[in-house]
Amino acid sequence: MKDTVTPTGHLAEQIERQDWKALADELDELGNALTGLLLTPGECREIADLYDREEYFRTTVDMARHRFGSGQYRYFTHDLPEVIAQLRAAFYPKLLPVARDWAGKLGRPAPWPDDLATWVEMCHEAGQARSAQILLRYGPGDWNALHRDVFGEMLFPLQVVIGLDAPGTDFTGGEFIMTEQRPRAQSRGSSTTVPQGHGLIFTTRDRPVALKRGWSNGPMRHGVSMVRTGRRRTLGLVFHDAA
Template sequence: MITGPTETQHGRSVDGADWPAVAAELDAHGCALTPQLLTPQECRELTALYDRPERFRTTVDMARHRFGSGQYRYFAEPLPEPVRALRRALYPHLLTVARDWAARLGRPAPWPDSLDEWLALCHEAGQVKCSQILLRYEEGDWNALHRDIFGEMVFPLQVVIGLDEHGTDYTGGEFLLVEQRPRAQSRGTTTVLPQGHGLVFTTRDRPIRSARGWSAGPVRHGVSTVRSGRRHALGLVFHDA
């Protein structure tokens, strides 16, 4: 059982973020850190769930699929309370950015006001599998650059939360974001995930200002090689698989 803050308290931690500043960071870099969303105790309890396979619908060995090296598991329903509560609390804030980006790129914005309505549309389209991820990296593990797209229904932003303390529990293992700039070389960004803090980042692409207005800049993400220790992270995706 996961103990700690209630859904209301998780909502307050999310609502207390400086969302205009987060949006500005997303515009500048394609990713942005949030304040602390999970307590150290919650981080430890979520990490401990990794060794309870009954809580997950499937396990992926990254080396087997040539995704890198390491392992991750997709949660089964019902989700642990902190995962469910944070996903629900984050959606309205990310929705504002998603709609703004769609307007800049001249794209439709199919995302309703509530997460439940959006997930219902995903399910109608055949995307019915839980997409929330718990990842584990040992020394020497890494994650290849990729995108978490599981079908036609895609939400343009997602969040990863660090569950261990960088420099104490592990070294290396920085989050990588690489974007393809219009008519230019690709740009890379690295971020250390503080324990319990989230990193909001773009799922597929984002608006990049160019001489001709706004262009869609393709983005992929991954994880650099873990130099020592063990690294866990929680991935919150806002479309189902």
């Protein structure tokens, strides 16, 4: 298992140099936030090319078969490639303050320890022992239905998707979409084009929404609009394991 990895090298530096105050403010306001550049095109291709290497994955999901949309994705085993293990380990401590702040505002427990390895061990002790790191592949006409990636009672409220192909060059369409159910109001939607090598941080389930007399939870779902042309591949980093 690579969850004990210590983030080092240029990937950790790329994540460290992001404007985390601005990202946290945007997460508070919208429930999602786009990072700056994290990966080079070569690193993106290296990750995307893993898709055809069976030894890295525990299962493959055909979305149309399960009525999740159209397209395909694969769950990694716990023996993650180093680049993915490094990204996950470097993101966790940066997202942790937001997770704890949101839990406090919503009056919920904040069970997340300072290190990812301990949190993953807690997930396993609770019966959530399957890796949830994911590589997704969409072609023309493919899309992903609105959903939430909960996977069990042990939940980390934020996750990250990283674009591995270049919008407008490698594919068209395929925007990342989110909807938010607002208190006593119509739902609000947003769409984001995720550039190659950039990450989109977004809420797993909901986010705190300020009301006149405190805080309410704003349930959110995410998905992908229809890919019109080309091939769209993304890496999903999830910070809790699956039951």
